[in-house]
Amino acid sequence: xxxxxxxxxxxxxxxxxxxxxxxxxxxxxxxxxxxxxxxxxxxxxxxxxxxxxxxxxxxxxxxxxxxxxxxxxxxxxxxxxxxxxxxxxxxxxxxxxxxxxxxxxxxxxxxxxxx
Amino acid sequence: xxxxxxxxxxxxxxxxxxxxxxxxxxxxxxxxxxxxxxxxxxxxxxxxxxxxxxxxxxxxxxxxxxxxxxxxxxxxxxxxxxxxxxxxxxxxxxxxxxxxxxxxxxxxxxxxxxxxxxxxxxxxxxxxxxxxxxxxxxxxxxxxxxxxxxxxxxxxxxxxxxxxxxxxxxxxxxxxxxxxxxxxxxxxxxxxxxxxxxxxxxxxxxxxxxxxxxxxxxxxxxxxxxxxxxxxxxxxxxxxxxxxxxxxxxxxxxxxxxxxxxxxxxxxxxxxxxxxxxxxxxxxxxxxxxxxxxxxxxxxxxxxxxxxxxxxxxxxxxxxxxxxxxxxxxxxxxxxxxxxxxxxxxxxxxxxxxxxxxxxxxxxxxxxxxxxxxxxxxxxxxxxxxxxxxxxxxxxxxxxxxxxxxxxxxxxxxxxxxxxxxxxxxxxxxxxxxxxxxxxxxxxxxxxxxxxxxxxxxxxxxxxxxxxxxxxxxxxxxxxxxxxxxxxxxxxxxxxxxxxxxxxxxxxxxxxxxxxxxxxxxxxxxxxxxxxxxxxxx
Numbered sequence: 217x218x219x220x221x222x223x224x225x226x227x228x229x230x231x232x233x234x235x236x237x238x239x240x241x242x243x244x245x246x247x248x249x250x251x252x253x254x255x256x257x258x259x260x261x262x263x264x265x266x267x268x269x270x271x272x273x274x275x276x277x278x279x280x281x282x283x284x285x286x287x288x289x290x291x292x293x294x295x296x297x298x299x300x301x302x303x304x305x306x307x308x309x310x311x312x313x314x315x316x317x318x319x320x321x322x323x324x325x326x327x328x329x330x331x
Numbered sequence: 332x333x334x335x336x337x338x339x340x341x342x343x344x345x346x347x348x349x350x351x352x353x354x355x356x357x358x359x360x361x362x363x364x365x366x367x368x369x370x371x372x373x374x375x376x377x378x379x380x381x382x383x384x385x386x387x388x389x390x391x392x393x394x395x396x397x398x399x400x401x402x403x404x405x406x407x408x409x410x411x412x413x414x415x416x417x418x419x420x421x422x423x424x425x426x427x428x429x430x431x432x433x434x435x436x437x438x439x440x441x442x443x444x445x446x447x448x449x450x451x452x453x454x455x456x457x458x459x460x461x462x463x464x465x466x467x468x469x470x471x472x473x474x475x476x477x478x479x480x481x482x483x484x485x486x487x488x489x490x491x492x493x494x495x496x497x498x499x500x501x502x503x504x505x506x507x508x509x510x511x512x513x514x515x516x517x518x519x520x521x522x523x524x525x526x527x528x529x530x531x532x533x534x535x536x537x538x539x540x541x542x543x544x545x546x547x548x549x550x551x552x553x554x555x556x557x558x559x560x561x562x563x564x565x566x567x568x569x570x571x572x573x574x575x576x577x578x579x580x581x582x583x584x585x586x587x588x589x590x591x592x593x594x595x596x597x598x599x600x601x602x603x604x605x606x607x608x609x610x611x612x613x614x615x616x617x618x619x620x621x622x623x624x625x626x627x628x629x630x631x632x633x634x635x636x637x638x639x640x641x642x643x644x645x646x647x648x649x650x651x652x653x654x655x656x657x658x659x660x661x662x663x664x665x666x667x668x669x670x671x672x673x674x675x676x677x678x679x680x681x682x683x684x685x686x687x688x689x690x691x692x693x694x695x696x697x698x699x700x701x702x703x704x705x706x707x708x709x710x711x712x713x714x715x716x717x718x719x720x721x722x723x724x725x726x727x728x729x730x731x732x733x734x735x736x737x738x739x740x741x742x743x744x745x746x747x748x749x750x751x752x753x754x755x756x757x758x759x760x761x762x763x764x765x766x767x768x769x770x771x772x773x774x775x776x777x778x779x780x781x782x783x784x785x786x787x788x789x790x791x792x793x794x795x796x797x798x799x800x801x802x803x804x805x806x807x808x809x810x811x812x813x814x815x816x817x818x819x820x821x822x823x824x825x826x827x828x829x830x831x832x833x834x835x836x837x838x839x840x841x842x843x844x845x846x847x848x849x850x851x852x853x854x855x856x857x858x859x860x861x862x863x864x865x866x867x868x869x
Contacts, residue, residue: 248505292468303479303508310494310497317491
């Protein structure tokens with residue numbers, strides 16, 4: 217499981233960074249989204265991977281803390297997802313505004329000659 | 332009495348947040364009303380910040396004052412707000428700049444788009460939160476709040492130039508936020524804590540493998556802040572963005588780079604201070620090298636700038652570089668001078684950003700930009716607005732010229748104003764090595780820093796002279812700019828603050844010295860945070 221998760225994070229980050237460096241605004245926004253998925257998974261992984269362990273304490277009694285997974289990282293991921301989502305939406309608006317002003321989807325607002 | 336004072340700490344965050352939200356439903360046609368509410372809120376924050384500074388200076392080190400437990404949970408588990416001399420200083424500086432920028436904006440710039448005053452309040456709330464919080468993930472949240480508001484403010488006034496600069500600014504900051512999260516979660520994964528004070532105590536007990544992971548996390552985190560602070564290879568977005576922003580926005584953005592510096596100062600001394608064992612001083616050499624390259628890049632940029640907006644943008648970089656390198660060199664005596672420099676240079680650059688547009692207004696290029704903005708949003712109510720604002724002051728050019736001269740003196744660090752005092756204090760701290768021979772005690776990096784610091788001042792002076800001569804001594808083809816009293820007053824107030832800082836340099840330096848001493852003694856600070864009692868019980 218660790219291998220799958222780390223490979224997944226790696227693949228997402230690599231694709232994200234590649235797209236982030238591309239000249240089209242649409243590629244940039246997809247790159248940023250992929251990057252934020254990778255980061256969310258990474259945060260989640262930092263709470264250690266556990267299967268069949270709840271993050272919320274049992275109401276009947278706490279029992280052994282070793283039976284639970286770390287709830288903090290899950291809370292952090294939720295926060296990061298919400299903020300990341302809002303920022304992507306905001307970026308999308310600016311992207312459209314740029315398209316409207318310049319008539320191109322190049323990040324610099326003008327086509328490069330050798331393109 | 333103590334209780335009442337205790338809750339003051341949350342006001343700089345809650346009040347602007349509430350006012351910012353409350354202003355959203357008010358119709359845009361009542362923007363003077365919105366402006367007055369916004370101004371009132373910032374004024375209250377300023378007063379509170381002044382009181383907090385007083386508290387921090389006198390009783391700041393007691394655990395009972397200055398630790399605010401949100402949710403009333405004790406420190407390592409609950410999130411705390413921490414007041415100390417440094418955060419109180421930054422709160423005061425932010426509120427002061429914000430007041431000036433807000434008054435300025437009410438003359439005409441807040442008409443250039445929607446929700447200016449709401450965004451402005453949210454920016455202040457985010458900034459204050461970032462200065463006060465004692466938890467690194469909470470810092471991320473406040474950072475994002477501040478950034479979200481700053482995106483809106485940068486785009487205020489719209490137009491292709493701002494949208495293009497905004498696009499770049501948002502993209503780089505989103506990428507930096509990802510790095511921020513990676514750094515925070517890596518540190519959490521290893522140490523199991525997000526509380527800054529707790530982190531400082533945990534670091535000394537780590538195994539070597541874990542230490543390496545924490546250092547990696549801290550380095551990634553550092554990059555996120557250095558992007559914000561504008562260190563050289565990460566700073567190409569800054570000059571165009573700041574030059575494109577509307578003047579009141581650019582003026583308050585002068586503090587945004589300082590947020591990056593603030594966090595680096597805080598975390599660097601808290602986590603990698605003298606108590607950190609083998610990790611002590613981690614990353615210093617990078618700060619020194621990066622800072623010096625930033626000074627050099629900024630100084631070249633200052634010399635090469637045609638427009639004043641870009642010149643001011645590059646001055647921001649010079650100021651950042653000076654601070655970063657001073658932190659990195661790590662001489663205890665320099666820190667107080669660096670903090671003084673931070674305050675002085677932020678006030679100066681902010682005043683300069685406000686002044687630029689007033690000066691440019693008489694020239695064609697500037698008038699064009701303004702005309703484009705007005706066109707984009709329609710100047711349907713501009714005519715009545717102008718009558719209602721107030722009288723245009725006589726002798727405009729003389730006043731503008733005087734302000735410009737003061738800015739030039741401050742930026743280049745010439746005596747007698749605070750820019751000189753600041754640089755002198757930094758250099759004095761560097762040379763102040765009791766009982767050691769200077770020729771052997773000072774490293775090559777130290778000497779390079781001295782040279783760069785002085786040369787950057789020279790570059791600023793040359794550039795300011797050139798632009799000043801071109802603007803004020805050349806025959807004026809255009810009309811004399813029409814400047815309102817409420818536009819020039821904020822500039823004068825900010826410059827007066829610099830003059831005040833020069834006159835009161837003694838007490839100010841004592842405050843900075845006490846701040847520096849606090850920073851250099853991180854364990855007493857963590858103890859204070861961790862031992863703070865819960866309110867109303869055990």
